[in-house]
Amino acid sequence: MPTDELPETFHVTTTEQLRAVSNLTRHRIMAVLRFEPATITQIAERVGLAKGSSSYHVRLLERAGLVKVVRTRKVRGVTERYYAMAARSIELPDPGDGGPDVLMRHAVADLEASPADGARHVRMAHLRLSDEQFAELGARLQALADEYRDLSDPSLPDASLVFALFHPGMRKQATGGAE
Numbered sequence: 001m002p003t004d005e006l007p008e009t010f011h012v013t014t015t016e017q018l019r020a021v022s023n024l025t026r027h028r029i030m031a032v033l034r035f036e037p038a039t040i041t042q043i044a045e046r047v048g049l050a051k052g053s054s055s056y057h058v059r060l061l062e063r064a065g066l067v068k069v070v071r072t073r074k075v076r077g078v079t080e081r082y083y084a085m086a087a088r089s090i091e092l093p094d095p096g097d098g099g100p101d102v103l104m105r106h107a108v109a110d111l112e113a114s115p116a117d118g119a120r121h122v123r124m125a126h127l128r129l130s131d132e133q134f135a136e137l138g139a140r141l142q143a144l145a146d147e148y149r150d151l152s153d154p155s156l157p158d159a160s161l162v163f164a165l166f167h168p169g170m171r172k173q174a175t176g177g178a179e
Contacts, residue, residue: 006088017065020061029043029047029058030067035152037084040055061083088149
């Protein structure tokens, strides 16, 4: 199933769905399925898992409605299933006060696992913006991400784009210590 036939957004609403996307291995499996369907064997090879582990994680994602079987074929008497994402993007609920942001945790883990000598662009900038500038920058970043997602070619190497635009909360000062 081509990605342009998928619904635009899957809204994570249940505890089962949130648990499914909160796991780093399942996050990586969904990244494999982002652009093209794949079998359990193909997923296992791309993520670096045993086929049994890959199958287990895909079943959990399927049960949560995040991935689905999009085609099957018989290979030597066995039915081979091709899985794909259920939507082009996944929207998570707001983590709430003090709650961890699952996507950022996964992005940092993926960045840390990427080859240190590989090409990467990492930058952090502290800005002071009006509400209007904040909203405009957020919209521009989203539009840029959407533009490049639409240009993505499944035959090319994977690349991840992660951005977070937020107003940091006030940090409590550490108490105690030497004076």
